[in-house]
Amino acid sequence: MTNHKKLKDRTLGEAMRSQGISRRSFLKFCAATASMMALPPSMIPAIASALEKARKPSVIWLSFQECTGCTESLTRSHTATIENLIFDSISLDYHHTLQAASGEAAEQAREEAMRENWGEYLLVVDGSIPTKDMGYSTIAGISNLDMFLQTAAGAAAIISVGTCAAFGGIPHAKPNPTGAYSVYDIIKMYGNAELDGISSASIKNNSGGSVHDKPIITVPGCPPIPVVITGVLTHYLTFGTIPELDHLGRPKAFYGQSIHDRCYRRPFYDKGLFAETFDDEGAKKGWCLYKLGCKGPTTYNACATTKWNNGTSFPIESGHPCLGCSEPHFWDGGGFYKALAIPTIDIPTTVVYAAAGATAAGVALGALNQSKKKNAIKQHTKTTIDDLENE
């Protein structure tokens, strides 16, 4: 335990030196870190100086109503050396998907980490939190809501990873059967609630805190870009502060600009050159995907520059419109393949059918789509985006 304490108390610089990592390697690590945090390269000396003195923060990661895609995103990016150093630099004390312990032992690890680091640990949450019936999602018999409020009470800051934790995501989508809410909404609804009733005796001694004033960093995306997750953790590790946030609590370094503004296809938009279908001449020439439903103009994320799969590409580069997965209510925000400018309920081709009456219009529209599809098959023409949209 004494050794464990000593290791935890060492600065990152000391830890690296003890592992035989040279100053030159450390500078390389800092260059990669600056790039990861979307900071200008001129910040590398400041990062080196701050990281040299940084101490290992305790991190508790809670997964609620989620698909594990966010953890997958993070761990799939987890390659040797540089990313390893970042993970060696935090003390991931609880993550029920990744940790070896289970059941009571796992919960003990969480409570111990909370006791030892009360007021100082980072709480990372992925998944939304159900409120309709506590039995919808429990861990070791503890409801998600109780576990969240209990753990949030002692956190220095909360990081909502993924759109489910940030904005409710798919569980929150209509009709939201579990009464799922985002971390921010839960804090708003329950932030001033009396915590004694939900805190276990061992933790209560330390608590007495409330959760309504906890800083929340939202890192949305379905899933978020791996380096954005590590970038936010590294920012805290490096500077001991939370990064500058936008009005939705997203770090401006990654979510400060729209996909549209940073898109390499933007000049085509400016020239009015659009792909009309996925296989027309415009699509082949890499023209703007706005008319195919691209949500880039209203979506703030780093996909266009940071890209995915270790910088290989991003959806628009692969010829698919941005779905807007890092924005609130993206799942309920209208069709993925409808251009932003098109109202979600107005389909001009239904005018004739709509004359027959509102109820009949829906049936007629279905008939129209079926008929178009059958004709397309008969004539070997291609199914259009409207067909997909109206299925």
Next chain:
Amino acid sequence: MNTSSSVLDSFNIQASNELTWNVLPLLHQIKHAMDDLLNNKNNNAVIDLRSIPLAPGEEENLLNILGQGEVKAQLNALGPSEIIETQFNGVWLVTHYNDENEIVSRHIEITYMPEILRSQTQDIKSACERLSQSLAEKQGQESH
């Protein structure tokens, strides 16, 4: 191989020359940074290629234009790194890889010598201690 090539060819999906509008502004930025360096020796500049929305093929175009000059150095520090002076003296391409040879950062540095190439004082101190220790051990062995 031939079959898959012909299938790809039939789709005619290629990086078009129309997509290379980022290359020229970047070359201008490099030229301005070179002017700054010549006017004031401390004005080093670094361009992070990951912070720019490059279209497919643009990075390759840029690197082809910059070419390779007289110096090519390789580091082995937390994975390999490659430091190349381009055909334009003072313009360096610094690429850091991880152990799996994936690029973790790629910078263009406009400087007399990239910092990462210099020996670091802390490393020299530590090397000096190692050498002293080694000499002391040798002397100890000889005296016995």
